[in-house]
Amino acid sequence: MFDPNRVYFFDTTLRDGEQAAGVNLNVAEKLQIAKQLEKMRVDVIEAGFPAASPGDFNCVQSISRELKKTTVCGLARTKEGDIRAAAQALAPAENARLHVFLATSPIHMEYKLKMSQEEVLAEIRSGVSLARSLMAEVEFSAEDASRSDVEFLIRAFKIAVDSGATILNIPDTVGYAMPEEFLRLCGAIIDGVGAPGNVIYSVHAHNDLGLATANSLAAIRAGVRQVEGTINGMGERGGNSAIEEVVMGLKTRSDFFGLSTSIETKRLYPVSRLVSRLSGVFVPPNKAVVGANAFAHEAGVHQHGVLAKRETYEIMRAEDVGCTPAVMVLGKHSGRHAFKDRLESLGYNLDDIQITRAFESFKKLCDEKKEATDGDIEAIIADEIFSVRPECHYELKDYTVFVGPGLTTATIVLARDGAELKDAATGNGPVDAAYSAVKRIIGLDPKLDSFRIAATSERSNAMGEAQVVLSLNGLRAQGNGASTDVIKASVRAYVNAVNRLYSVAAVKEVKLGNGNGGGAPAGA
Ligand code: KIV
Ligand code: ZN
Numbered sequence: 363m364f365d366p367n368r369v370y371f372f373d374t375t376l377r378d379g380e381q382a383a384g385v386n387l388n389v390a391e392k393l394q395i396a397k398q399l400e401k402m403r404v405d406v407i408e409a410g411f412p413a414a415s416p417g418d419f420n421c422v423q424s425i426s427r428e429l430k431k432t433t434v435c436g437l438a439r440t441k442e443g444d445i446r447a448a449a450q451a452l453a454p455a456e457n458a459r460l461h462v463f464l465a466t467s468p469i470h471m472e473y474k475l476k477m478s479q480e481e482v483l484a485e486i487r488s489g490v491s492l493a494r495s496l497m498a499e500v501e502f503s504a505e506d507a508s509r510s511d512v513e514f515l516i517r518a519f520k521i522a523v524d525s526g527a528t529i530l531n532i533p534d535t536v537g538y539a540m541p542e543e544f545l546r547l548c549g550a551i552i553d554g555v556g557a558p559g560n561v562i563y564s565v566h567a568h569n570d571l572g573l574a575t576a577n578s579l580a581a582i583r584a585g586v587r588q589v590e591g592t593i594n595g596m597g598e599r600g601g602n603s604a605i606e607e608v609v610m611g612l613k614t615r616s617d618f619f620g621l622s623t624s625i626e627t628k629r630l631y632p633v634s635r636l637v638s639r640l641s642g643v644f645v646p647p648n649k650a651v652v653g654a655n656a657f658a659h660e661a662g663v664h665q666h667g668v669l670a671k672r673e674t675y676e677i678m679r680a681e682d683v684g685c686t687p688a689v690m691v692l693g694k695h696s697g698r699h700a701f702k703d704r705l706e707s708l709g710y711n712l713d714d715i716q717i718t719r720a721f722e723s724f725k726k727l728c729d730e731k732k733e734a735t736d737g738d739i740e741a742i743i744a745d746e747i748f749s750v751r752p753e754c755h756y757e758l759k760d761y762t763v764f765v766g767p768g769l770t771t772a773t774i775v776l777a778r779d780g781a782e783l784k785d786a787a788t789g790n791g792p793v794d795a796a797y798s799a800v801k802r803i804i805g806l807d808p809k810l811d812s813f814r815i816a817a818t819s820e821r822s823n824a825m826g827e828a829q830v831v832l833s834l835n836g837l838r839a840q841g842n843g844a845s846t847d848v849i850k851a852s853v854r855a856y857v858n859a860v861n862r863l864y865s866v867a868a869v870k871e872v873k874l875g876n877g878n879g880g881g882a883p884a885g886a
Contacts, residue, residue, distance in 0.1 A: 364562045368622045369582055369612060371605060372564065372590040373399050374408040375637060376421070377437055378602055379592035382643060384811065384831045384838040386866050389421050391640045391748055395593075396425045398636055398709045400432040402629035404605070405588075406459060411437040412451035413444040417869040419451050426455035433457040435501070440464045440489025449496035459529070460497040462489045466518050467506035479514055487521050494526025501529035503566065508532075508539040512547060516554035523557050529588060530555065530563050534577055537570025537600055541580035548584035564588035567603040569595055574603035575650075579611050582619065593637040594645050594652065606630045606651040606683065614678050631684035632709035639744040642829050642840030644814065651683055691735070694728035705743070708736060716747050727825070730846050737818030741827040741844035745854060748842075755864050756783075756804065758857050763792040763849055772796040776803050776857065793852045800856055806875045808832040808863060815848055828855035832863055835872055839863040 364370065376392050379385070387395070392409070399407050409425040410418040422436045434455040436448035440462055452458040464475075464486055471477050477485070486502065493500045502522035504515055519530050532548055539547070544565075552563055565581040565588070567574040578589045595604030609625045634652035638645045647654040657680040667674035680686065692704055698721050705712060705720070712720065723742045727734055734742075759782060760775040772795035773786040785802040789795030793813075801807055812831040817824035826848035831840045839862035843854025867874045 363560055364587060365622075366587060367620070368587065368624070369608075370405040370562065370564075370588040371609065371623060371625060372406040372408065372435070372566075372588055373404040373592065373605060374566075374590055374602065375399070375592040375596060376425075377408040377410050378566075378590075378598075379596035379637075379641075380410075381598045382596050382601065382641070383598065384833075384840055385596070385641045385643060386839055386862065387640060388748075388865065389417075389424050392421045393424055393428060394711060394748075395633075395637060395640065396429060396432075396434075397711045398629065398633050399593075400429050401626070401709075402633055403624045403626045404432060405624060406433040406435050408435040408437060408461065408590075410451075411444075411448075413438060413441075413447040415869065419447060422448070422451035423454065426452050426458065430456055433459050433499070435459040435461050437461045437463065438489075438493065440485045442492060445489060445493050445496065449493070452497065457499075458497060459499040459501055460493045461501040461503065461531075462486075462493050462527075463503035463505050463531075463533075464489065465505035465535075466515055467509040468511070469509065470506050483518060483521055486518055487525050490522050490525035490527050499529070500527045501531055501564070502527040503531035503533055505533055506535040508534040508544065508547065509536070512550050512554070515551060519551060519555045519557070523555065523561060528561050530557065530561060531566055531588070531590065532564065532581070532586070533566035533590075534568055534574075535566075537568035537574060539567070539573070539577050541573060541576040544577045545580040545584045548581045548586050552585045562587050564590060565603075566590035568597065569600035569602060569604075572600065574601070575607040575611065578603045578608045579619075582612070582621065594634050594643065594649070596637065596641060596643050604650070606634060610651050610678055610683065613682075627682050628684040629709070632707070635740060636709040639740055639842065640748060642831065642842065644829070651678070652685070656680075656683075657685060691733045692724070692728075692739070693733040694725070696728075701739075704736070704739060708740060710743055712743075712747065720747055727846070731823040735819040735821070735824070737827070738825050738844075741818045741825050741842070744827075744842040745844040745851075745858065755861050756857050758850075758854055761796060761799075761850065761853055763796060765792060770795045772799045774799040774803060774853065776800070792849050796849065796853045797856055800853065800860070804860055806834060806860070808834040808860065811838065813852070815852060818844070826851040828852040830855040830859045832856070832859045834863055834874060835867070837863060837866050837870065837872055837874075839866050 409422040412419040412422045426434045436452045438444035438448040563586045565586050567577040591603035591605040595601040664675045723746045756776045756778050759777050763772045775784045783803045785799050787798035815828045825844050828843045828851040841855045841859025843851045845851040
């Protein structure tokens with residue numbers, strides 16, 4: 363039985379969030395995020411869509427094995443194969459939920475499903491019943507609910523309840539609803555379905571019109587008690603409802619909502635940084651709650667007000683979302699223990715081998731610059747720990763760049779399978795020349811979809827952290843690179859993105875090219 367005075371959070375960063383263009387998280391990264399979401403005390407984690415690929419199946423299964431408190435959920439269409447795959451992947455979980463969905467809007471039924479209303483209802487009955495026969499907890503989502511006929515939706519949800527679903531999800535799949543309208547729709551469904559007290563209503567809002575948070579909060583006012591969303595609002599198109607925004611909306615305006623949540627709000631900022639680093643999806647500085655400027659006051663009149671009384675311009679405290687400067691700055695005299703503690707407070711849960719590797723890189727960095735900021739440490743982890751993987755193809759060994767009056771030349775040395783490969787190229791700048799040399803070595807010509815470089819802190823001795831997104835043969839992958847030398851950071855990010863392209867290609871069984879690398883042996 364759920365508590366009607368509490369809002370339950372269902373995090374779908376690893377399923378719907380990962381559907382964002384260019385995002386490909388591997389099992390280790392997903393596990394890292396899942397463990398932090400559990401620490402943040404979300405109620406449910408949707409870990410993937412097991413029937414979608416062996417990689418997704420594997421992720422849901424691994425997360426099911428690892429999490430002890432949070433419910434792990436797997437998505438399935440109403441098809442038997444999907445439902446059985448989800449049940450099998452979720453089998454090791456202490457607490458599991460099977461999430462079945464089917465579209466109910468006229469446009470989806472006619473053009474996508476090519477099914478009549480009666481056929482859709484029959485499919486909901488058979489899908490949810492099968493799911494319920496395999497799993498104690500079943501959620502049903504009426505995809506594109508906000509563009510569905512309300513009477514038909516009520517029929518669909520009644521059948522889902524009859525067939526054993528206890529969570530009824532109302533998705534605004536294309537981010538079309540207006541808050542007032544969504545509130546009325548949710549209210550009409552709750553009244554019309556008249557489900558027993560053990561049934562909880564849920565919403566899943568997309569952000570195409572920037573209204574996902576407003577719609578989720580409006581739905582809560584109508585009686586909905588589960589909100590689905592993602593960290594940083596990550597997701598395809600305009601993204602999903604940002605969990606941190608809905609959580610802080612409820613907390614900041616508890617006078618208005620009068621509802622509790624289980625969320626440990628101090629974990630919101632570290633989790634946001636973790637997801638951004640591992641996914642390569644940048645958080646805009648003005649992003650509500652977790653953006654770099656969310657608590658910064660620039661205007662003199664605001665600064666004056668905040669100094670006199672903080673609440674004049676601050677409705678939330680930075681420390682309540684975990685956005686606090688490091689109490690202790692780590693430097694060359696810091697030990698492994700202090701380093702490990704800092705990693706944990708930044709939201710990383712690494713094994714001993716990973717900690718040792720990260721600690722070595724940290725010590726090397728401290729030889730170059732006296733202290734390491736949190737940003738430096740996070741950049742090291744994203745580059746050294748998560749970018750290097752067993753299936754890694756290439757490693758940057760060395761590079762030189764000559765910047766001439768009109769032309770720049772770069773020479774790159776990569777290692778692969780114990781062999782060194784070397785080549786040189788010209789370009790209109792050091793990064794362009796270096797990337798051309800890497801392309802000559804790998805014998806592939808991926809498209810550079812995005813390139814960003816930022817300092818890990820405001821200090822002049824900060825590391826440069828580069829993020830690169832590459833695409834090739836319909837696949838996309840991102841890579842991170844960090845170094846006190848910005849050219850090196852840029853080349854490492856590129857090489858890491860190439861390696862990740864190979865991993866994605868292996869999972870999706872797509873050929874990238876001959877993959878043998880076209881570079882000449884080093885010294886040739
Ligand atoms: O947006 C959507 O409708 C979904 C469903 C699968 C819940 O992601
Ligand atoms: Zn969605």
